[in-house]
Amino acid sequence: MNILFIYPKYPDTFWSFSNVLKFVRKKAAFPPLGLLTISSMLPKEWSKKLVDINVNELKNEDINWADMIFISGMIVQKDSIRDIIKKCNGKKIVGGGPVFTTGHEKFEGVDHFILNEAEITLPLFLKDLEEGKLKKIYTSEEKPDVTKTPIPDWNLIDFKDYSTMAIQYSRGCPFNCEFCDIIIMNGRVPRTKTPEQLMNELDSLKDAGYKGSIFIVDDNFIGNKKNVKEMLRRLIKWQKKNKHNFKFLTEASVNLADDEELLSLMSVANFDKVFLGFETPSNESLKECKKLQNVNKDLVAGVRKINQYGMQVMGGFIVGFDNDGEDIFDIQIKFIQEIGVVTAMVGVLTALPQTRLWYRLKAEERLLKDSTGGNTDGDLNFIPKMNKKKLMDGYSRLVNTIYSRKNYYERIDTFLKNYTPTSKSKASMDEFHAFISSLWRIGIISKARFYYWRLILKTSIFKIRSLPTAIELAIIGMHFEKVSRKI
Ligand code: SF4
Structure with a gap:
């Protein structure tokens, strides 16, 4: 067959x-x-x-x-x-x-x-x-035991095509955000692989010749903290034995910042990025969408703490909640600048099929069409409480403001002030190529050149160990600026 x-x-x-991708000579981000x-x-x-x-x-x-x-x-x-x-x-x-x-x-x-x-x-x-x-x-509603899940068939891909590999440690998330379809598909009881199983997956990647970044694509990496800590202790030993072959990024909930033991284990295991769903600084909107784990949290202090453990925070933000007033756009801009999340993925709320949000809006006869699934493309699939034009104009202004060069580079400054790099991986040839390429593409021909050179000089003088991260962020800024201009 x-x-x-x-x-x-x-x-x-x-x-x-x-x-x-062109900076790092790759064709796609993830396999x-x-x-x-x-x-x-x-x-x-x-x-x-x-x-x-x-x-x-x-x-x-x-x-x-x-x-x-x-x-x-x-x-x-x-x-x-x-x-x-x-x-x-x-x-x-x-x-x-x-x-x-x-x-x-x-x-x-x-x-x-x-x-x-x-x-x-x-x-x-x-x-x-x-x-x-x-x-x-x-189809089946039964949730499988992921300890039986086999190692992915790496033979089907050429590692050279991808900037980052992907593996999965767990499925499911204990929280209950109204707009989330992950808990509809994977449930609210996190199921984890065994430490040994994950080390075997890493061995398979290493044996196939891969080194570099790995995205642990979990719904919420810290959904089962006890198990993840046990796995991280094994991972630290594996990394040491294998000369820190890999660096990791993953997705987690903001309560990561409350657990210093977990932060420390992730840092030692060579995690350098984590994506967190902030959604909004408005407590009313957080309560509306049942993102209760974020309510009344000092999110700015949380991000600073994670940065001090050598991890850059990427964040998701949403506008369009029923409780959002017309001032939400300025509130979000101020929040994103203050929190120093450089790569901020801002989207309009979208009702994904089968979510609790989708059923609520359907019952309220507010659903307009299917979601595009790209919650940062400015598409709206329901009738918002705010005037639609005001919402879409406000969203466009928000995205274009935070991705203006001035604000973007200001966020890099805020982030670098609090960031203590702890990565033990050596720069790869692709990263070196990206740096050389950035000298021309950003440092010479781009309109961001003034900000770029100022960043390079300042970081070289005051925070030399953060220079690779600063260059990476300058490159990512080109992407975010281009995408935001289309919104
Ligand atoms: S924390 Fe993230 S994964 Fe968990 S329910 Fe909320 S949106 Fe979904």
Whole structure:
């Protein structure tokens, strides 16, 4: 059996990092971890091939080779998914992953859907395939034990194409934010892999020749603090033995800042970035969306503390809550500048399918259309309480203000003042290339050159160890500025 995995194209969003990739000579930011893991769950004797459209073109010869085509992706990739389905017309197509799990009925031309978590539903599909009685939909509410999840099939990708590898340690998050679809798919009881299992995954990456950044793509890395601490102790030993082969980034909830033991373990294990969902400084809006873990928290102090443990904080921010007044845009600008989160992903609230927000807005007859899934593209899929034009104009002003060169570089200053780099990894050739490339692209031909040189000089004199981070942020700033201009 010949299986072709196809990963759809990402549109140009804050998360695509498309304008950064040319600096580091890469084609995409992250590999399609879901498909690589599915590959390891299929019979060994089957032939498998992957076309990640963010990296390579989908050719007719690949489609003709395949007996079956597996597509996976997120809502934000749905336009590309429809193009792929059209192009593969006549072949047996199997769809799985988040986009199909929360909205398979919106896709025509897919023969079989393997929904929810594949550890449960894929074996059901394979059994029926063997018995020649395939059904249209395979689904289950059962949450699998991720300690049985196999190591991703790294053979399907070329590491050189990606700036960062991806692995998963846990699924699920104990919190209950109204707009979140992760807890709808993965549940509220965090399920973790064993420390040994994760070390085996790292060994597999190292043995395949990879070194560099790894994104631990968990819903909330610290969802089960006891287990994560145990795993981190093992990871520290692994890193020491392997000369700090990897540096890590992940996603967590803001209560990370309350736990110094956890911060210290992450820092020693060589975590250098963490994404946190701040959403809004308005307590009323936080209570509205049930992000109660952020209410009455000193988020500025929290970020400073994380920075002192050698981790840069990336953050998610949202406007468009029912409790947001017209002053929310200025409040958010002030908050983002003060907190010093340089890479701030600001979006308009969106109602993702099956979330509690989606059901509430539906009951209130305020839903307008499907979400694009790209919550930073300025799309609005519900009737807001605020006048729609004021919301969209305010959003555009907010994004363009925080990504003006002056404000962006001011945030880098705020961040660097509080940042104590602790990374033990040596700079890679790609990072060196990015630096050389930035000298020309930002230092000479870009309008940001004044800010760039001032940053380089100041950091070289006062905070030399932070220089690689400062250069990285200057490069990322080019991407964020370009994306924000489109909003
Ligand atoms: S903390 Fe993050 S992952 Fe957890 S429920 Fe809230 S938005 Fe979802």
